[in-house]
Amino acid sequence: MHRNQELYHFLMENSQQMTEDWYSMVEDQDASSIYSTKDPKIINTLKEQNQDYYLHLHKLFIEEESQFFSEFEKWSKELASDQKHLNTPDHYVVREFMRTQDVYTNYINNFYKQNIEKVSVDQLFSWLDIIRKVFNLSIYIYIDEAHRNTMKQLEAQKQMINELSSPVIRLQNKTALLPLIGDIDTARAKLILENTLIQCAELKIEHLCIDLSGVAIIDTMVAHEIFNLIKTLKLLGVKSTLSGIRPEIAQTAIQLGLDFDEVRTTASLANALEQINT
Structure with missing residues (x-):
């Protein structure tokens, strides 16, 4: 019920603008957050990652649900292991996931308004519902990877402290x-x-x-x-x-x-x- 070729093509045509819309919403003054950077190279990398996320997400509307979620989960785990994001406080990353979701749902709503005679309200709600599931999965995968990263760092620090605490x-x-x-x-x-x-x-x-x-x-x-x-x-x-x-x-x-x-x-x-x- 969620698949729709017209919606897919609409999203692909507007994909780059989605990323620009997302980045225009980024306002971060915390130096510990990757999103506060003024470095053009890092900004470009952030935009590329956001665009890559959208391109993977668009496939939701042309693939079977089980196939999409299987492949999307694997890809999301690779994305979540990005060290620059792992070094950013979790709530900043989650905030950007939510902003990315806001941008995406806005474009879904725009598509619905432009095709209101062909798309039912039930269809719109089903799209919004499955998109919510995708973003919840993304946030869960990131938080899980961030937790694993934190545990590794704590273990490494504990090991170092133990080694330094017993010097001959x-x-x-x-x-x-x-x-x-x-x-x-x-x-x-x-x-x-x-x-x-x-x-x-x-x-x-x-x-x-x-x-x-x-x-x-x-x-x-x-x-x-x-x-x-x-x-x-x-x-x-x-x-x-x-x-x-x-x-x-x-x-x-x-x-x-x-x-x-x-x-x-x-x-x-x-x-x-x-x-x-x-």
Whole structure:
């Protein structure tokens, strides 16, 4: 019921003007939005993307509905992965989808007015309804892709923070310091173990001071990971010294039955470094 060759040709003939009408509505002063650009090249790219969107949308009126939506969804996912749009706040992108829809429905209404004797009101409503579905799909696909992009960025940032939060600092005479700060969960503890072993091997460290004075709480799993680190370092020929152990952490270790007999401990980092250098 939605297919109509005359409407399709009407839209194709006016497609470029649709894009110009859309861009004339763009008013954006936020520097974080791609739509605020004054760069002619970027403006031209925006217009090309908008025109490409319209050209794909026009096919709705000459193709079977299932075929159209299948192909349109695939194409929309590719469009949604454009990094410049993903870097733009979501509400700006959604706003432009809505403006694009407004322009499109205006041209549908114009076609209806010009062909009122041949097009029924029911036909007009069916066109407007299916267009609404298409734009809802476009917005959903974009928001979903934007969410995926955000999660990837957060994961990358978390990875970077974790890596930077467990640096092995080389001192002198093949000694090094591992200052641990903040909350340590099981995932971070495992990452600390992996990074520390790699860095100690690369730096050819023979004595490592692990300072816990910046750690307030350690749970059962994390305590095990730290002692596993010490045992593994020993296998690599690296001696370990624990410094700055808080009373509550010491109690946790004792309750777990962890053996401190073979682990050198000091009350402070200063004491640990003094012992290492003597």
